[in-house]
Amino acid sequence: LWSGVWRQHKQSKVERVHCFMLEKGPDRGKGYWDGTYGGERYFKCDKNCGVFTPFNRVSSLLPPVHKPSLQSERLELGDRVTCFIDDKFRYGMVLDLLEIGGQCFVQISTVSLFTFVCLFYICIMPQPNTFFIAEGESMDVDTPPEADTDYLYMGLSLNSMVEVTLGEGNTYGIIRWIGKLPDRSETMVGLELDENKGVSDGTFKGQRYFKCPVKRALFVKLSSCRPDSRFQSTSSNHNEKMQPEDTGYTEQVKQLLTGRMKGIQGHCNSCYMDAALFSLFSCSSVLDSMLFKSTTPQDAPIQRTLLNDIVNPLRSNGFVEGRHIMKLRQQLQKHGYSQSFTTDEKDPEEFLSVIMHHILALDPLLKLSAAGKVQESYCYQIFLDQNHRLVLPTVQQLLEHSFHSAGLKLAEVPSCLILQMPRFGKKFKMFDKIIPSLELDVTDLLSEGPQQCMLCGTLAQVECVDCFKDPLFSPTGFKVFCEKCSKQVHSHPQRRSHKPASLEIPKGYVGRKNPHTMIRDKMELFAVLCIETSHYVSFVKYGPNTEDWIFFDSMADRQGEMDGYNIPEVQPCPEVGEYLEMSPSELANQAPRDMKGVAKRLFCDAYMYLYQSTTMCLYR
Structure with missing residues (x-):
């Protein structure tokens, strides 16, 4: 604190706060004024000996x-x-x-x-x-x-x-x-x-x-x-680039999590649960709220098992014994949600639905807007119409095409978005390969909010669903235009039959021409669940770099026969980054059997993608 003598106490007309002035003491000469502020004199002192500051800053x-x-x-x-x-x-x-x-x-x-x-x-x-x-x-x-x-x-x-x-x-x-x-x-x-x-x-x-x-x-x-x-894997501001000196933690994450007998130990068809829990909690805290929310006395033991026996050991020791997973399965079976939780293989979404919805009553992660009504869900199954032209799609394209065909929009940005890929059962896959989108731009998928004209960048006023599949335009993003560009686009004979619809523009943006400072709403990929031959594994992104991926298999090996046990393993898979940086044409030419390491499983066997919003997870 600067020391001095209180010379005056008055209400400032400019800042509307109490102010005082200091004149004497060891900090003499460290002020800014001589008692005059805004052309009005409040008191008199030597030059640079006066300080104006709010009254509540005085001690x-x-x-x-x-x-x-x-x-x-x-x-x-x-x-x-x-x-x-x-x-x-x-x-x-x-x-x-x-x-x-x-x-x-x-x-x-x-x-x-x-x-x-x-x-x-x-x-x-x-x-x-x-x-x-x-x-x-x-x-x-x-x-x-x-x-x-x-x-x-x-x-x-x-x-x-x-x-x-x-x-x-x-x-x-x-x-x-x-x-x-x-x-x-x-x-x-x-x-x-x-x-x-x-x-x-x-x-x-x-x-x-x-x-x-x-x-x-x-x-x-x-x-x-x-x-x-x-x-820490991301900057507090997700728009900033991670600096090299901030990434030293990645080595410590690898030391904690990677190796044999790391991750979650599988036992008796538990791989669906092992992969789901490892994906959600090993390197992300986006759903930690469900570990601490109030719950009923009947369901509290399940929550305690999840927190104390699974999540805590995974994060502190990098390993969870199979008996703890079996304990959770027994508790779920005892509650009557399924009589085969301890023996049979389930789908990850079935397990997550039971935990999030029926047990912990977590607020739905996803709110969808359709025909003016809001639907709620915990995950989203991607469906495509038969007329799509996608061959080697990105997750961004799949989500946009699915929303387009179903007439859906996001009512709000979710803190966590769980996407199920378009495949039926464990065998049929609609696509041989799917390109993971490391960032998912959901700005154009929101039912409310300002959008930019895709041609000139000014405030968009109309959207044309008929232009969505027009090969003339970019393969991603909904097609929104300002009035001027819309008239030009739809003056072409092939588009005169299109029916652009007006967008709902927020009041604060009405009359604004250039929303160039508009922030894009993006979500980051943090995990992928994959399945091949009825066995679930997962990939988790643990750092900011493209190659910062680990691969988890709860039953990678086995010790002994009937009385033996499974050996889980977590291994770094930096080779994934090499393929993520390829162009679609380069990736299309990659034969799955020739892909390095475990990369083939990420691109060819993806079942469920997990995205998080580093902004929205702070509030939910």
């Missing part, structure tokens, strides 16, 4: 005179505080509260001083936006940007790997407990740290919340935590 330089006892204390572990020590402000995080000689002390962690202990009463609890930090200054403990608060709350859950800035740098740990502590309104978390930098073994004020080694537990606010940057 007293003097510490409180009272010394609260332990019983009346307001500070808690994880609070960010400031202390005035040796004529300097020290910013940090409360690590521990100590009682020494009848006085209360606070152990504080900072970057400049790893830890120090000071009297409780000289600590000040800073509120959001209380301190005015001049350019070039920084707090000793990094606080996540205010704009990221929702992400921090929505993206973190039990057993999430997180980092928190303590002492000389970032400290890493795992969330072992989330909840409310006595007399605290904020959501708190109990961390098990990687190193002995904590303050207990999982207890807080004599109450045990979880168990871990001594000096490994630390209780902090949830908002003080950030996802472990070592394992």
Whole structure:
């Protein structure tokens, strides 16, 4: 804080906030004005000694005179505080509260001083936006940007790997407990740290919340935590390109997940469930909300099994024993959803429907608009009419053609989109190869929202369903035009019979000519389930690069005969990236039997594609 004398307190006519001015102190000359603002004088001081700032950013330089006892204390572990020590402000995080000689002390962690202990009463609890930090200054403990608060709350859950800035740098740990502590309104978390930098073994004020080694537990606010940057696969802004220095986590992901006896161990026709669970939870958190949502007492054991026996071990150890999957299958069978859950092979969509809809009552992932009515579903089966001309389609083309033939649009961007490919049963496939679309652009598939004319880029006003299959236009995207381009296109004799329909333009865009800053709504591919000869496997994209793929088979090998067990395996498959970068003509010339590694299975055996929206998953 800049120090000085309060000279005036007045309502500013310009900014409509309280303002004050500083004139004296060690920071003399670091101001901006001489008491005049906007041509009006509020007070008089020397040049560059006046500062105008909102009143709520002002804090007293003097510490409180009272010394609260332990019983009346307001500070808690994880609070960010400031202390005035040796004529300097020290910013940090409360690590521990100590009682020494009848006085209360606070152990504080900072970057400049790893830890120090000071009297409780000289600590000040800073509120959001209380301190005015001049350019070039920084707090000793990094606080996540205010704009990221929702992400921090929505993206973190039990057993999430997180980092928190303590002492000389970032400290890493795992969330072992989330909840409310006595007399605290904020959501708190109990961390098990990687190193002995904590303050207990999982207890807080004599109450045990979880168990871990001594000096490994630390209780902090949830908002003080950030996802472990070592394992982050995408930038917080999905429009930014991932920089090379941000991709070091990929090696650690491979170390955790790849190898024999990794992934989920298969047993007795469980491959459909193994592949589905590995795809959904190994490298994505888009559906983590269903692991923590409130559920009925009858279904709570299934949710606990899914979280504690499957997802948590998979993410922390990279391996789930087959007995845990069998336990889940027995629970599902006991609930009466199917009498053959423990013995027979099922379709992944049947299993996902039971878990999401019947057990956990998750809100439908997909909302479709058709003829003014909204339909809800958890996955979408792609159907094509008989007149399609697709030979080597992309997933983007398949989805667009399916929506076109069925007269469907998206009512909203889904957080997770599960697409079933056009194949019937386990044998018949409509296409020999399907090209995975790493990004799925759903902008033109939305029932509401501004769109750009496909020819000139101005605001689109009409859509022509008859032009959709016209070979003159690009093979992807719905055909939308502005009025001028539509007239030109439909002046051709072959298109005069077309019937363009008016688009519903949002009010904020009416009259706007050039929506060039319009953001495209895109979803990213994170997993693909494949089937060949009645056996399900999966591909998972674990990093930002084209070659960052792993291949999972829950029954890759077997040890022993009838009394033996299956050996699951997860292997890197960078060769997939080589084929993804090929042009359609090059890929068409690739004979499946000659494709490298397991790439053939991704392109030829795809059964289900899983996409996520890095934006919408923050809100659902």
